[in-house]
Amino acid sequence: MSILHVIILAIIEGITEFLPVSSTGHMVIASSLMGIDKDDFVKLFEIVIQFGAILSVVVLYFKRFVRSFDFYVKLLIAFIPAAIVGVLFKKKIDLLLESPLVVAITLLAYGIVLLFVDQWFNKVEVDDSNKISNATAFKIGLFQCLSIIPGTSRSAATIVGGMSQKLSRTAAAEFSFFLAVPTMFGATCKALWDYKKDHAVLFTGEQLKFLVVGNVIAFVVAMLAIKTFITFLEKKGFKLFGYYRIIIGIVLIAMYFTGHLA
Template identity: 40%
Template sequence: MADWLAAIILGLVEGLTEFIPVSSTGHLLLTKEVLGLADEPWNTFIVMIQLGAILAVVALYFARLWKVLMGLPGKDPAARRFTLSVLLAFLPSAVIGLLFHDFIKTVLFNPTIVCISLVIGGFALIALERWAPKPRIEDAMTFDWKTSLGIGLWQCLSIIPGVSRSGATIVGGLLQGVDKKAAAEFSFFLAIPTMVGAFVLDFWESRDLMTAEFLPVLAIGFVVSFVSGLVIVKTLIDFVGKHGFAPFAWWRIVVGTAGLALIWGGVV
């Protein structure tokens, strides 16, 4: 398969799955296996194109984020509180990511681990849909420090491909009484520093791969993930409000089970 076509396919998978609780990394790794792509440079490609989808959040929430940014020099309490809540939620995964980055890419980027994580996470979402605590927080920009830190600790589970970064943060929010829409929205905001950090770290550690042949392919995946990410971010909040997270849970279970069948059958 041509590299440019593989980049388009992976970019679509990234943009369509980054913000829903189905694990974009897990889907990307499974897609890479199905397409028969080598681990490198495609494992690096998978991590780095996630920034394209994250920029979709910046574009769509630009007005609100700009208001926060402008409020910080004037010491606006609301702006400062929101910024600190996102940074506090980001901190645990930043530490884990720095300590275990190589282990994650060399050991955990494994299709079997991905599929098992998808299935377990799917059943966890179904259980949470039924027994989640009654919501008490409805605004993603007004979390207290305990709620933010709790979500950040849950996000650490997403170092395991297949768990889902958005899924882990949404579950962490729901368990602490955050409304479904607010949990999804805070997951959007938290993705910005998390994925920017992952991009910078992977870019630096994989700088030898940034060749004249690889960079155009990376650019294609980046743009495709940005455009498809825009579509998902614009529609996800309303979808979750109407249907909850059960559709994503069943999708995880179906994909994970199908993946395990293919792996155990020797197809991939």
């Protein structure tokens, strides 16, 4: 892994973290195409820089994070299902992260779903993420569990989950952003803990540099991506993302079976 790989992966993460296209899936594919060896540090890196992108949510929506205790109760309720699933199935998840074919198939399958989401969930009763009930928060958290499969997209799963509970696109997207903070904080802490147990030296100087650079770039790019995504989602919906996922999924499957993607 080189500094150029770090920059490319961080830019990909910043752009895709909040889009319904799977940031993890894109990084898995990019790593494979660039021939990056999937050692323990690379796997850790791909998780930790997601937290860098997530911090942009705290900055952009800072007032929401200091407004009320109830806000954190809802995030905790929504976070619990994915936390339990993540702990129980961590080893299986790690294996899936090494498979570009799994990512390609999942991108394609959920791309088809996104073509119809705007038609399926077009009745809006809640247009403000502050008005989400605890029960709704928990149901959205159940949808987030789907994203343990690389290529699904945590953002897509939680936004669709919100829309299924009659939230507007904007309210569902904002709650998805907020839920990402405890989710990725937990995933980052767990990944660092597991990595520390298996390595006498936590990080070399170069590895630490890679993590700092990757997180900073992901943070800055994500700041720019969030508002652009919200504006686009309000006007256009999910269909374009569905077509994108389908095209990318088909191309990647073809590349895999022709030996161009390992």
